[in-house]
Amino acid sequence: MFSFTCIRFLVILYISMSIGATVGLGSSSEQQSIYEVLHAHGLPMGLLPKGVKEFNVDVDGQFWVHLDQACNAKFESELHYDRNVSGNLSFGRIGELSGIEAQDLFLWFPVKAIRVDIPSSGLIYFDVGVVRKQFSLSLFETPPDCVVVGSEKAADFRDGSLMAEAVSKSQLGRLRYKLDQGNFTKDVLLNEQ
Structure with missing residues (x-):
């Protein structure tokens, strides 16, 4: 029979291991990069710009990414990344997204969700609230270079x-x-x- 001390030791060991598992996907060097995390979730690595060093993904899929500065990247249309991007990550989809805007006809629209067809049709969909824009998945294969937004005037114009x-x-x-x-x-x- 197990003694009370033995049971207490096993409970403490289990809790310690559980806490270690929930910390899981942080931003330390022995962890995966955010690009590898995207790829593991069936999403292209090019959804976020080059140079992301600070990020966190919890066990529920909630994530945040911190960029050094707000910046714009050019695909078929232009995307704007705020300094902080967050959302809910699941396989083939990012929901509850904030911090990314897409330009269409000189107007900026917040991207609310991103979805990839499974099985893949080679398309990716951006939900900007008003419409869903579709792009070729190949545009997002690699993280894009991101041009720093020059001034507060650009942000004022965008908003x-x-x-x-x-x-x-x-x-x-x-x-x-x-x-x-x-x-x-x-x-x-x-x-x-």
Whole structure:
């Protein structure tokens, strides 16, 4: 029969091993790279740009990736990566994605999910909320070079604040013009009497 001390030792050993297993996929050098993790989940390694050093994936598939700086990568269209990208990783799919935006017709749309057909048709789908864009899977075979976003103005333009400011100034100018024209007409009518 097992003694109480022996059972306690086995419980502590089991808990220690369980904790070690849940730490699993961190970013230390003896661990897999984020690119290998993507590949193991049936996703192309080129979904994230080159140079990712800090990341974490937990046992439930929740992950985060930290980039040194926000950057843009060019595929068929352009993708923007924030400094922090996160989501839920499962086989052939990333859901609840944040930190990646896709450009289409000069507008930026947040990518909410990415899915690969299984069995593979050679296509990958980006869910940007409004539509689902499909691309050739071959575009994402290797991690792309990512060009650092130059300034805060680029981020302001992407989130629409510069555009909103320009529209606001334009509307104010039209209103001022209409008021000036109304006063001019009133002055002319008063002077003619």
